[in-house]
Amino acid sequence: MSNPFEDLDGTYRVLVNDENQHSLWPDLIDVPAGWTAVFGPAPRQECIEYVETHWVDMRPASLVAQMDQARPPVGAGVAQQEGEQ
Amino acid sequence: MSREVDWRDATITQLFDEQVRTRPDAVALRFRGEDLTYAELNERANRWAHRLRSLGVGPESIVGVCVERSFEMIVALVATLKAGGAYLPLHPGEPAERFRYMLDQAGARVLLTHEQLVDQLPEVEATVVSLDGAVQPEPVAATLRSDTTPDNLIYVCYTSGSTGQPKGVSVPHRGVVRLIRGDYADLDPDETFLQLCALTFDPAAFEIWGALANGGRLVIHPPGTLALSEVAESLDRDKVTTLWLTTGLFHRMVDAHLDGLGGLRQLLAGGDVLSPAHINSVRQAHPQLRLINGYGPTENSCFTTCHEVTELVGATVPIGRAVTATDVYVLDEKLAPVPDGEWGLLYTSGTGLARGYLGRPALTAERFVADPFRPGERMYSVGDVVRRGADGTLEFRGRTDDQVKIGGYRIELGEIVAVLAEHPAVREAIVVARADRIPGEKVLVAYVVADAGEESLFPELRLLLHKRLPQHMSPAAIVLMDQLPLTRNGKIDRAVLPAPRRSPRDTDVEYEPPQTPVQALLAGMWADALAVEKVGLYDNFFDIGGNSLLAADLLVRIRDTLDVQMPAAQLFFRDATVAGLAETVDRAQEGDKA
Numbered sequence: 001m002s003n004p005f006e007d008l009d010g011t012y013r014v015l016v017n018d019e020n021q022h023s024l025w026p027d028l029i030d031v032p033a034g035w036t037a038v039f040g041p042a043p044r045q046e047c048i049e050y051v052e053t054h055w056v057d058m059r060p061a062s063l064v065a066q067m068d069q070a071r072p073p074v075g076a077g078v079a080q081q082e083g084e085q
Numbered sequence: 086m087s088r089e090v091d092w093r094d095a096t097i098t099q100l101f102d103e104q105v106r107t108r109p110d111a112v113a114l115r116f117r118g119e120d121l122t123y124a125e126l127n128e129r130a131n132r133w134a135h136r137l138r139s140l141g142v143g144p145e146s147i148v149g150v151c152v153e154r155s156f157e158m159i160v161a162l163v164a165t166l167k168a169g170g171a172y173l174p175l176h177p178g179e180p181a182e183r184f185r186y187m188l189d190q191a192g193a194r195v196l197l198t199h200e201q202l203v204d205q206l207p208e209v210e211a212t213v214v215s216l217d218g219a220v221q222p223e224p225v226a227a228t229l230r231s232d233t234t235p236d237n238l239i240y241v242c243y244t245s246g247s248t249g250q251p252k253g254v255s256v257p258h259r260g261v262v263r264l265i266r267g268d269y270a271d272l273d274p275d276e277t278f279l280q281l282c283a284l285t286f287d288p289a290a291f292e293i294w295g296a297l298a299n300g301g302r303l304v305i306h307p308p309g310t311l312a313l314s315e316v317a318e319s320l321d322r323d324k325v326t327t328l329w330l331t332t333g334l335f336h337r338m339v340d341a342h343l344d345g346l347g348g349l350r351q352l353l354a355g356g357d358v359l360s361p362a363h364i365n366s367v368r369q370a371h372p373q374l375r376l377i378n379g380y381g382p383t384e385n386s387c388f389t390t391c392h393e394v395t396e397l398v399g400a401t402v403p404i405g406r407a408v409t410a411t412d413v414y415v416l417d418e419k420l421a422p423v424p425d426g427e428w429g430l431l432y433t434s435g436t437g438l439a440r441g442y443l444g445r446p447a448l449t450a451e452r453f454v455a456d457p458f459r460p461g462e463r464m465y466s467v468g469d470v471v472r473r474g475a476d477g478t479l480e481f482r483g484r485t486d487d488q489v490k491i492g493g494y495r496i497e498l499g500e501i502v503a504v505l506a507e508h509p510a511v512r513e514a515i516v517v518a519r520a521d522r523i524p525g526e527k528v529l530v531a532y533v534v535a536d537a538g539e540e541s542l543f544p545e546l547r548l549l550l551h552k553r554l555p556q557h558m559s560p561a562a563i564v565l566m567d568q569l570p571l572t573r574n575g576k577i578d579r580a581v582l583p584a585p586r587r588s589p590r591d592t593d594v595e596y597e598p599p600q601t602p603v604q605a606l607l608a609g610m611w612a613d614a615l616a617v618e619k620v621g622l623y624d625n626f627f628d629i630g631g632n633s634l635l636a637a638d639l640l641v642r643i644r645d646t647l648d649v650q651m652p653a654a655q656l657f658f659r660d661a662t663v664a665g666l667a668e669t670v671d672r673a674q675e676g677d678k679a
Binding site: 003 | 420
C-alpha cells in the first residue's frame with residue numbers, strides 16, 4: 001500500500017489553513033474544507049521548494065498573534081530571537 | 086486560576102503549579118530512598134528558572150538537557166518549563182556531530198548538564214550550565230509569572246530520519262496535557278510511577294508528567310545500565326503502581342521477573358510490536374492487573390491508541406482505540422476510509438498533534454497534512470498499515486516501509502512475523518529483508534526467540550509458513566536468538582541483527598528455484614539443516630554438504646513434520662534432490678488419501 005503523499009513522480013498542490021500551516025496535497029484529491037491551494041499543481045519537488053521558502057515561521061498564526069501581544073515587537077530582542085528559531 | 090483548571094486550556098506548568106498549591110507536602114520524587122515533596126521540588130525549580138530567565142530563556146526558547154536520572158534531571162525540566170522554555174533531551178553518549186547538530190538545529194542557547202559530564206561533552210556554542218555546581222542562592226524562589234500558552238512548545242524530541250539527519254519533533258503543552266489526562270489509564274494522585282524510560286524517548290513524558298502534573302509520585306530509577314533485578318526490586322520496595330515498559334524491556338521483564346510485576350495496578354507496554362506470548366503470560370499470571378498496549382508515534386505525543394488486554398490475545402496484540410481528544414482514520418490511497426476489516430493507512434488528528442519537525446517545513450508539510458474530515462485541521466500520516474476489527478479495535482500490521490519487494494512480489498514483513506508468532510514456542514520474532522547475503526539480491530531472514538531448540542523448531546516453523554503463506558514469503562533463513570538486540574530507546578535494533586551464518590550454495594548444478602509449495606518447503610528444510618543460503622531443485626544433498634547422518638535426521642524430521650511415510654535413507658541416496666524427495670512426499674500423501 002503506497003502513501004499518497006510519497007509519490008515522487010506525482011503532481012501536488014500546496015495548501016494553507018488559517019493558522020498558516022502548510023500541507024502538501026495530491027492534485028487528484030479534492031481540497032478539504034478550511035484549506036486554500038496557494039501553489040500548484042506542480043511536480044512534487046517544486047511544491048517542496050515552495051513550502052521551504054514560504055513557511056518560515058512554523059508557529060501557528062494564532063500563537064504568533066498571542067505572543068506579539070504579550071511582548072510588543074518594539075525591541076530588537078524579539079526579532080533576533082525569531083530569526084534564530 | 087481556580088482549583089479545577091480546565092485541563093484542555095492548561096499548560097503542564099500550570100497543572101504542576103496547581104499540585105504544588107494543593108499538596109505541597111506530598112512526596113513528588115523519590116531517588117535512592119530519598120524523598121522530595123512538591124514544595125521542595127518547586128523551590129529548587131524556581132531558583133533554576135530564575136537563572137534560566139537571566140540567560141534569556143522564555144517562551145519558545147529551547148534548552149538542551151543532558152542529564153542522568155537524578156533529582157537534578159527533574160529539577161532541570163520543571164525549571165525550563167517555569168522559565169517558559171521547552172526542553173531538548175540529549176544523551177551523553179550521542180556521537181559528537183549528532184549532539185551538536187541537534188543543539189544547533191534547535192537553536193538552543195543553554196545546555197543544562199551535570200558537573201561530571203561537562204568535560205565529556207562535545208564543544209558546543211550553547212552556554213553550558215552545571216546543575217550540581219554550587220547552586221546560586223538566587224534571591225527569589227518565587228514562582229515566575231509565565232506567558233506560556235498551551236500552544237507553546239514543551240519539548241523537542243529527535244527521532245532518527247529514514248534518510249539523513251534526525252528530525253526534531255516539536256511538541257506543544259497541549260499535546261502532553263492530552264497525554265496525561267487521557268482516559269486509557271487511571272492517572273490520578275494515588276499513582277506511583279517509575280521513571281525508567283530514557284528522556285530522549287517520549288514515553289518519558291508520560292512517566293514524568295503523568296505523575297507530576299497529576300499529583301502522583303515519581304520514583305526515579307538509579308542511572309546507568311539497567312539491571313532487571315533492580316527494576317523488580319524497586320517495583321516492590323517503592324510500591325510502584327503504574328509502569329511503562331518499552332517492548333524489548335517488557336519481554337525481558339516478563340521472561341525474568343513475571344512475579345515482580347504482580348504488585349502493579351497498571352502496566353503499559355509498547356513502542357514496538359508486542360509478542361502475544363508475553364502479553365498472555367502477564368494476563369494469566371496477574372488477572373487483577375490493568376494491562377495496556379500503548380501505541381503511537383512521537384509526532385502525536387506518545388500515545389495515539391491504547392488497547393486494554395482483558396482476555397488472551399491471538400496472533401497479534403491489538404493496538405486498540407483512539408485515546409482522549411484523538412481521532413484515527415484508516416484510509417486508502419485516495420484518502421477515503423476503507424471498510425472495517427480491510428487494511429489501510431493510519432492517519433491521526435486531534436489535540437496530540439505535534440507542531441511539526443523543528444526547522445523542517447517541507448518535511449512537516451509532507452507528514453502533517455490537511456484533514457479531509459475536520460475543516461481546517463491537520464492530520465498526521467503515521468505510515469503504519471492497520472485495520473479496524475468488528476469490535477472497533479485496530480490491529481497493526483507493519484510500517485508501510487516494512488513492505489519490501491522481493492522477486493517482484495510485494496511482501497509485508499509483519500504478516501510473516503504474525504505467522505511465526507503463532508507457534509507456541511516462539512516468544513518473539515522479527516523478519517528483515519537483508520541485501521548483504523547475496524550481492525544484488527534481497528533475501529528474507531527471520532529472527533526468533535523461542536523456548537525450543539532449532540532441531541525441533543525449525544521444521545515446525547517451515548511447515549507453519551508453508552501452510553499459511555505463499556512460498557515467496559518464506560524466509561531464506563531462520564536464526565534462533567537468545568534475545569533480540571535493543572537500541573538505547575528499547576526498540577529492536579534491526580541494524581545490528583547478525584547476518585545468518587550460512588555458507589553460499591556451492592555446486593556445479595545450475596540453480597533451479599523450487600516450483601511447487603512442497604518443493605519450497607523441502608528446500609527450506611534442507612537449507613536449515615545444512616546451513617546453506619539456498620537449495621536448488623536439482624542440487625544433490627551430498628554435494629552441498631549433506632552426509633548420511635544428516636540425511637537420516639532430515640528424513641525423520643520430514644516424516645514427523647509432514648506426517649508421511651518416508652523411504653529408507655538408502656532409497657533417498659539414489660535421487661538425493663529436492664525434486665526427487667518432493668515426488669516421494671507427494672506420492673506418499675496421495676497414498677494416504679487413497
